[in-house]
Amino acid sequence: MHVYLDNAATTKVSTAAFRAMEPYFTEQYGNPSSLYAFGQKAHEAITEARERIATLLHCEPREITFTSGGSEADTQAIRSAAQWGAKRGKRHIVSTKFEHHAVLHTLESLQKEGFTVTLIDVHEDGIVRPEEVAAAIQEDTCLVSVMTANNEIGTIQPVEEIGKICREKGVLFHTDAVQAVGHIPMDVKKQQIDFLSLSAHKFHGPKGVGALIARKDIPLLSIIEGGAQERGRRAGTENVPAIVGMAEALEEACRKLEENGQKMAALRDRLTQGLLQIPHSVLNGDAEKRLPGHVNVCFEGIEGESLLLLLDEKGICASSGSACTSGSLEPSHVLLAIGRPHEIAHGSLRLTLSEETTPQEIDYTVEAVTQVVQYLRGMSPVWRDLVNGKQPFVIQ
Amino acid sequence: MALYSEKVMDHFRHPRNVGVIENADGIGEVGNARCGDIMKIYLKIENNVIADVKFETFGCGSAIASSSMATELIKGQPVSEAMKLTNKAVAEALDGLPAHKLHCSVLAEEAIKKALQDYADKQGVELEGLCLPEETACPACCGAPV
Numbered sequence: 399m400h401v402y403l404d405n406a407a408t409t410k411v412s413t414a415a416f417r418a419m420e421p422y423f424t425e426q427y428g429n430p431s432s433l434y435a436f437g438q439k440a441h442e443a444i445t446e447a448r449e450r451i452a453t454l455l456h457c458e459p460r461e462i463t464f465t466s467g468g469s470e471a472d473t474q475a476i477r478s479a480a481q482w483g484a485k486r487g488k489r490h491i492v493s494t495k496f497e498h499h500a501v502l503h504t505l506e507s508l509q510k511e512g513f514t515v516t517l518i519d520v521h522e523d524g525i526v527r528p529e530e531v532a533a534a535i536q537e538d539t540c541l542v543s544v545m546t547a548n549n550e551i552g553t554i555q556p557v558e559e560i561g562k563i564c565r566e567k568g569v570l571f572h573t574d575a576v577q578a579v580g581h582i583p584m585d586v587k588k589q590q591i592d593f594l595s596l597s598a599h600k601f602h603g604p605k606g607v608g609a610l611i612a613r614k615d616i617p618l619l620s621i622i623e624g625g626a627q628e629r630g631r632r633a634g635t636e637n638v639p640a641i642v643g644m645a646e647a648l649e650e651a652c653r654k655l656e657e658n659g660q661k662m663a664a665l666r667d668r669l670t671q672g673l674l675q676i677p678h679s680v681l682n683g684d685a686e687k688r689l690p691g692h693v694n695v696c697f698e699g700i701e702g703e704s705l706l707l708l709l710d711e712k713g714i715c716a717s718s719g720s721a722c723t724s725g726s727l728e729p730s731h732v733l734l735a736i737g738r739p740h741e742i743a744h745g746s747l748r749l750t751l752s753e754e755t756t757p758q759e760i761d762y763t764v765e766a767v768t769q770v771v772q773y774l775r776g777m778s779p780v781w782r783d784l785v786n787g788k789q790p791f792v793i794q
Numbered sequence: 795m796a797l798y799s800e801k802v803m804d805h806f807r808h809p810r811n812v813g814v815i816e817n818a819d820g821i822g823e824v825g826n827a828r829c830g831d832i833m834k835i836y837l838k839i840e841n842n843v844i845a846d847v848k849f850e851t852f853g854c855g856s857a858i859a860s861s862s863m864a865t866e867l868i869k870g871q872p873v874s875e876a877m878k879l880t881n882k883a884v885a886e887a888l889d890g891l892p893a894h895k896l897h898c899s900v901l902a903e904e905a906i907k908k909a910l911q912d913y914a915d916k917q918g919v920e921l922e923g924l925c926l927p928e929e930t931a932c933p934a935c936c937g938a939p940v
Binding site: 703 | 803809827830833834852854
C-alpha cells in the first residue's frame, strides 16, 4: 500500500491545475513582457490569474506580487516592513518562537543590521495569545509577524485579533499563511493583514511559485534585481504556467474548502485517536484549533528518523521533527517552543492528510505506526530504563 | 541517490545481535537522549574471546546499523582484536555513511571500548593499549546543558 501522508511538505498537482498549465509550456510560451500579441497572450494569462487570486483572498489584484514561493514572499515581506520601519526610526519586530525558518532566519539577519526582535511564547497548545502580542509591541515596533497556521503542528493562530491589534497600534502585520491558504478561509481585508505569504504547492498547485500580498500603500523592497516585471517589485520573467496553475488550484481548493475540510478533519481525528492508543504518546498542539489535515504526535523512547525509515518500508510517507531528519543536531524548534524536552522532540511524527486520503489508509497507518513504535522500543535502552522505572516517563 | 547504502539499510532493517545479555561481563553505554542517540553494548567474554555481544540503541537508522555492524565485527574475535575496532572500520564495512552521520560509527566504537573497559575493571585487569574515547562523538552533546 502506498500512503502519502506528507501533504504539509507538498501536494499532488490537481488535474485541473495541470490541464490549465499545459498550454503555457508548448503553445502559449511567449514572454509576458514582449510587445507582440503572442507575448501579450501570456501577459493576459498572468493578469487573469492575479484577478482570480485577488477575488479569492479579498485583496486588490495590484496588491499581489508573484514570487518563487513562500520563503521568498516571507523574506520580501519582512525586509519591506523593516525598510518601512527604518525610515520612521522603528527598528523593533515582534514575532514568535515557532515561525518558519524563512521568517526566523530573515529576522536573524535583520538583528545583525541593528534591528531588535522579540519572539513571543507559543504555549504548550501551540497558540499565540493576542494580549501577549499587544504587550510586546513597543513605541519603535514596525512589524508583527505571526504565521496563520504552524507547518509542523498545524495549530491555527488568532490572526484576525492580532490584525486588529496591529492596525490599532499602527504596526504592520505580516502572516506566513503558507499552510493555511486553500485549507481554511482567509480574508486579507477582514483579518487586517498587511502582508500575506502563500505557496502554490501546498494546495495542489505547482512547486516553485507563490505570492506576496502586500497592502497597496506600503512600498515593497525588491529582493531580486533586474527587469521591471511585477511593476518593479520582483525582477525575472514570470513563471507563466506555474502562475496559471496556482490560480486554478486555489480556486478549486477554495471552492471545496468546507467539504474537504470536514472530510479531512474526521479522518484526522480518527488517526489521532488511533495513534494515541499507543502508550506514552501525546498530540502536539491544540486538538481543536488545528488544520483539518494535520496530526503531530510524540512517542516516548524512540527516535523519529528510524520511525520514518520503517514506515517508508511499509509504503507510508511521513515526516518528523527529529534532529536526524533535519540534517542538524537540534530537534524541531517548534516542538521545543511548545515545551517538549529534547528527548521527546526526537520521537515526533507528523502525518498530514489530503482530501484524497481514505479511511483504509488511516487504519493501515495506525496499525503500521503501532507496530513500528513497539519494535523500536524493543531495542531502545531508553525505553528499557523507563519501563524498569530507572527513569520517570515524561509522557504519561 | 538514497541517503544510505544498501548495507546500512540491510543492517537497519535486519539488525544483528539486538538484545541484552544477563550478567554480562562488560557493559558500555554512550550518547544521550537529548542528542537523539544512545547505544548500549553487552559483552560475554570467555577465554579472552568475545563469545557473545548484544546491543540496544535509541537513535536514527545509521545509529542502529552502526551498532549492528560493530557487534558483527567483534563477535568471536579475541579481546585484543576487538580493542582495535575503529569507527572508520565500522563505516567502511557499511559501505560508507553520510558525513553528518559519521558520529554514529564513532558512538559504536566508543560503546564497545567502554564495554571492554568495564570488563577489565570488573576483572581487575588492565587492557594494554585500550584507549577510551574522548567524549567528542556528538558535538551537540559537548558543552550542551543536559
